[in-house]
Amino acid sequence: MQERLQSINLYLIGMMGSGKTTIGQILAKQLDYRFIDTDELISKVANQSIAEIFATEGEEAFRDIESQVLSQLCAYQKFVISTGGGIILKKMNWSYLRHGIIIWLNVPVEELYNRLKEDTTRPLLQHPDPLQQLQTLLEKRKSLYAQADLEIMINSGDTPEEISNQILQKIPSILKKQSDSLN
Numbered sequence: 001m002q003e004r005l006q007s008i009n010l011y012l013i014g015m016m017g018s019g020k021t022t023i024g025q026i027l028a029k030q031l032d033y034r035f036i037d038t039d040e041l042i043s044k045v046a047n048q049s050i051a052e053i054f055a056t057e058g059e060e061a062f063r064d065i066e067s068q069v070l071s072q073l074c075a076y077q078k079f080v081i082s083t084g085g086g087i088i089l090k091k092m093n094w095s096y097l098r099h100g101i102i103i104w105l106n107v108p109v110e111e112l113y114n115r116l117k118e119d120t121t122r123p124l125l126q127h128p129d130p131l132q133q134l135q136t137l138l139e140k141r142k143s144l145y146a147q148a149d150l151e152i153m154i155n156s157g158d159t160p161e162e163i164s165n166q167i168l169q170k171i172p173s174i175l176k177k178q179s180d181s182l183n
């Protein structure tokens with residue numbers, strides 16, 4: 001598989017809580033790739049949590065930093081890159097993501113809510129009705145996430161290892177599509 005992948009990066013996209021960070025780490029180990037998470041990188045570089053950046057500089061400033069970070073990462077190879085949930089919002093980001101294989105972790109909102117209801121670190125969920133907020137965000141973003149090369153439908157109960165294996169199984173079909181479109 002590593003040979004067929006030819007060091008191309010894998011980008012995980014999806015809603016907050018969909019498991020991009022968790023599954024990205026497993027996938028990287030399985031492929032002998034390096035792992036990076038754009039949220040963690042931004043937080044390190046800014047020396048602030050994502051919530052602090054949103055609070056002090058605002059969402060737009062965060063989105064600009066996110067784009068810059070992504071533009072630099074796509075120059076590297078052999079990375080699994082877990083992205084922030086809103087990375088799909090900027091059109092420019094798609095031109096960076098398209099350097100690699102884009103994988104959408106599609107998780108039902110009820111499951112996202114169960115995972116995140118106790119978590120206070122996601123600024124966009126600091127809302128009186130977080131379940132409704134997740135539903136609204138997903139409705140707005142679904143057509144963008146759907147532009148991924150690969151959609152992984154996740155049911156509650158699917159373990160991160162199972163999901164990672166499912167991705168590995170499906171990657172060859174994407175590589176085939178890509179090579180067919182070049183012929």
Ligand SMILES: Nc1ncnc2c1ncn2[C@@H]1O[C@H](COP(=O)(O)OP(=O)(O)OP(=O)(O)O)[C@@H](O)[C@H]1O
Binds near residue numbers: 018021022115160
């Ligand atoms: N398949 C799974 N089954 C159960 N829990 C999971 C699964 N995948 C992730 N989780 C849990 O859900 C929570 C969110 O996962 P994670 O942080 O990986 O999501 P994320 O997509 O990176 O979110 P964000 O966009 O906010 O960074 C974590 O507590 C994680 O342990």
Ligand SMILES: O=C(O)C1=C[C@@H](O)[C@@H](O)[C@H](O)C1
Binds near residue numbers: 016085086087123
């Ligand atoms: O869905 C979103 O817009 C976000 C998701 C997180 O990964 C962070 O990037 C930030 O909290 C914004």
Ligand SMILES: [Mg+2]
Binds near residue numbers: 020021022037039083
């Ligand atoms: Mg994450």
